[in-house]
Amino acid sequence: MPESFFVLSKDNLELAIDEITAISKMYDKFSKIKTISNLVIVQSKTNWNDISNRASFVKVSGQVLRKMSGLFLDEDHFEILKKAETFVCRIINISSNQFNIPELENSMGDMISKFSHAKVKLENPDITVYLIFTNEENFFGFSKRVNEKSRPKKIKNYPHELDWKLTRVMINLIGIKQGETVCDPFCGTGTTLLEAESMGINAIGLDFDKKMYEIAKENLKVNSYKSKIINSDFQELVKISGKFDGIVTDLPYGKSSKTSEKPEEILKRFISIMPKRKKIAIMYKKELGDNLKLKGLKKYDIYRHKSLTRTILIK
Ligand SMILES: C[S@@+](CC[C@H](N)C(=O)[O-])C[C@H]1O[C@@H](n2cnc3c(N)ncnc32)[C@H](O)[C@@H]1O
Numbered sequence: 679m680p681e682s683f684f685v686l687s688k689d690n691l692e693l694a695i696d697e698i699t700a701i702s703k704m705y706d707k708f709s710k711i712k713t714i715s716n717l718v719i720v721q722s723k724t725n726w727n728d729i730s731n732r733a734s735f736v737k738v739s740g741q742v743l744r745k746m747s748g749l750f751l752d753e754d755h756f757e758i759l760k761k762a763e764t765f766v767c768r769i770i771n772i773s774s775n776q777f778n779i780p781e782l783e784n785s786m787g788d789m790i791s792k793f794s795h796a797k798v799k800l801e802n803p804d805i806t807v808y809l810i811f812t813n814e815e816n817f818f819g820f821s822k823r824v825n826e827k828s829r830p831k832k833i834k835n836y837p838h839e840l841d842w843k844l845t846r847v848m849i850n851l852i853g854i855k856q857g858e859t860v861c862d863p864f865c866g867t868g869t870t871l872l873e874a875e876s877m878g879i880n881a882i883g884l885d886f887d888k889k890m891y892e893i894a895k896e897n898l899k900v901n902s903y904k905s906k907i908i909n910s911d912f913q914e915l916v917k918i919s920g921k922f923d924g925i926v927t928d929l930p931y932g933k934s935s936k937t938s939e940k941p942e943e944i945l946k947r948f949i950s951i952m953p954k955r956k957k958i959a960i961m962y963k964k965e966l967g968d969n970l971k972l973k974g975l976k977k978y979d980i981y982r983h984k985s986l987t988r989t990i991l992i993k
Pocket of ligand 1: 836868913937
């Protein structure tokens with residue numbers, strides 16, 4: 679079974695590892711996942727790029743060609759460069775050994791040039807060849823050039839909006855698939871709707887504040903997105919629960935946005951009406967949930983600054 683590698687950003691590492699695991703299992707439930715520090719190796723039928731495309735916290739990814747005990751490269755390693763015109767070598771060292779990385783990258787480049795007609799190109803080459811050193815084993819892999827997907831546009835912002843990576847990670851953690859529908863009952867500027875549609879997922883948003891409803895509508899329109907937005911209290915989701923597969927939302931914090939009642943009351947009321955058999959990822963200000971004994975499959979605390987730690991709860 680093909681193996682892929684993912685080097686993750688070390689911010690929110692647990693979240694990043696769980697995200698790759700959830701995406702891999704969503705595409706292929708028999709995927710096997712191994713983690714070495716911020717490196718995740720996935721054995722799965724799914725192409726590395728499909729997993730990487732959905733993820734929020736991947737720095738570098740590609741396909742593993744071989745595991746190696748030492749640094750012995752031969753002609754077989756460079757089959758992948760047969761049709762390439764340009765390449766670059768990159769060393770990723772997460773072992774405790776010290777290497778002179780630029781020197782190693784240069785000598786690998788020289789070595790490859792002897793086996794292949796491809797020329798070194800530092801920026802945007804056809805193929806990037808990776809040597810990954812860990813304390814357990816070393817990996818030889820590559821990635822092909824992929825055109826960066828364009829991000830959804832947002833013409834209207836608001837101070838309370840959630841950044842797209844945390845929004846996307848919540849969608850991924852509950853494994854909403856392309857063609858399914860996600861609901862955000864506190865949609866604000868529409869970040870969840872924009873992320874979902876950019877991933878081929880349908881979305882429905884609710885917001886009781888007319889101003890936020892208008893902002894979200896404009897943000898969808900500029901992308902020609904078709905998500906539905908309803909200007910109403912979140913309670914409306916009970917009536918439309920047959921129309922979505924999961925909920926991803928960021929509840930009010932009590933600053934910057936209008937609220938119908940105190941944020942802790944909103945959280946309590948939301949928990950009391952949360953649909954039972956849906957995939958759910960909610961985010962709230964940590965201290966609001968401290969006395970609520972919220973049960974879920976997993977909780978992540980995300981420190982932002984000294985007066986804001988957010989919790990993501992997955993159900
Ligand atoms: C933290 S913001 C959501 C931000 C959103 N994730 C974004 O990126 O723009 C919370 C939103 O909840 C909305 N809200 C407050 N009380 C509500 C209620 N009772 N029903 C529906 N929406 C409500 C606010 O208008 C606000 O837009």
